[in-house]
Amino acid sequence: MKTVRLPVAFMPLVDAAPLIIAQEMGFAEAEGISLDLIAAPSWSSVRDMLAFGRVDAAHLLSPVPVAMAMGLGGVSTPISAVSVLSVNGNVIGVGCAVEDRLRASGHAFDFSDPVRAAEALAEVRSGPLTFGVPFPFSMHVELLRYWCAGTALGAGGIEIRTVPPPLMADALVAGDIDAFCVGEPWGSVAVDQGAGALLLPGRAIWGFAPEKVLAVRTDWAETEPDLLGRLMRAVWQAGRWLSKPESRITAGEILSRKAYLDVAPELIDRALSGHLTVSGRGEQRCVETFLEFHRGAATFPWRSQAKWIARRLGMAHGLETAGALEEVARVFRADLHRRHLAVAGSDLPGASEKVEGAIRHATPVASARGGLSLLPDGFFDGCIFDPSEHV
Amino acid sequence: MPAGAELVSRESRLPRSVARANRWSMGAKLTVVVVEEDRDRAIAIVDALKDTIDCDVIVIADASGLARKIAAHAPDIVLIDIDNPTRDMLEELTLASGPLERPVAMFVSGAAGGLAQAAIEAGVSAYVVDGLSPERIKPVMDTAIARFSMVRQMRTELAETRRALEERKVIDRAKGLLMKAKGIDEEAAYALLRKTAMDRGRRVADVAEALVTASGLLG
Structure with missing residues (x-):
């Protein structure tokens, strides 16, 4: 079989692992493709490279294709999210000034209770806290907004500002921001640089949040179904490999290379293992499902996830979404996912939507082979999001 | 102070969108913001723009509070190196309210199809205020593209x-x-x-x- 080269853009983050591993561990080759991985300097650059045909596929923030379908942001080329690349994996952290005040007030940095963390923050703040996030359309922003609105911080209690992740630690030190929400390894980098401490994992706010997606141009998906299938299967196999505990050391070494993340494997391992060092004092915290690439049908692009994102974006940007959500949610291509992965030995859910936040314990669900369990996906406030109530 | 900025401040009591519409109808100069921390490179780009187009050029070198700084100049076009990671800070500008206040990536402003591709290849991204006519964007972009790619080439050669x-x-x-x-x-x-x-x-x-x-x- 002739190997086809596919240019693919990614941001240097731990959750780009499925793409990097697909190429490095031979899963791409097994499908007769070779991924030309291009490290991008910014998310806007990833989006533009994809939209204007410089690359055929990209590692993208899950809300970006949804926002584009809603006409938010600069570019409106139709994009399809064909797989979820990673679930969870963000951290919320604070700079040293806030850390000191929190410690003085007795906060234990338990790295688990979002309600208590919010109360502690609300108590020590002197004005609205400024949070740095990597991009205006990101799960980071959505998690922060959801968390603030439902806690002592209050909906208007924080300001959100875009700061490129590699500059997050500097922005904390310079006082441009008080706190941040960022993907790994950048939270751990901030801790190791002595710029701050980690307060919560993203999954404490939403237990199973789609973080990054595998995105392609919708017209490319239509004209290149065979290549798309090969790409999706290679990436899915990589996710399965990554979910095995014995792969962790190798994965960390590969990701740490200069061409990829260019940070020490030890820092990358924290996200892969879910054992995080939350402060300069060396306090360790362990988090279940801190970052998930495979288990619980993690790769499945649930339309209900897209709908949740669309509804939150609509509320934040004053857009009327009633009657339009169904259409927007179709950028999460449950149909293509099922079509192309059925042959890869994956067990796929029978439905394309689920009630988000309703799963409290690992639950068996109807699936193609009958062996699929979904993992807990609760929101911290116990609310659920029923997609049939939002169309 | 650049003439464009002066004009904005004189009309500061009007909504900015009205001020801008007036400015265009009077055929006023374009205001271009260049985000570039390398001083030599910034000077090269400013010179090239001023030689070809009648415009005011403002250089912003420090990324701290970038979106706010840019908004304060109310530019018609913002130029930034595609490799600049602070580019994501400009995305906040695309969310500003008011149709004429909203800079959008040049790529959606209708006429820009091939120009967008050329810009990406050359490594320049532009944010252009919605509604600005393509004839006025094109010379700025052509100059920027040529200059950005020349500086880039020189850098690569040096490296x-x-x-x-x-x-x-x-x-x-x-x-x-x-x-x-x-x-x-x-x-x-x-x-x-x-x-x-x-x-x-x-x-x-x-x-x-x-x-x-x-x-x-x-x-």
């Missing part, structure tokens, strides 16, 4: 030259080590390096580097 020089130094040291250890002349030392590189499928510079490192370790 290449530096690297080549570094490699030459390492190869010279490796040759010296071989000459001393094996009592051979310079030509034979180089031939040995080249043969080893070919046998191992590696570059001469890599083999030389390995030799220098190893000899350093062995003392």
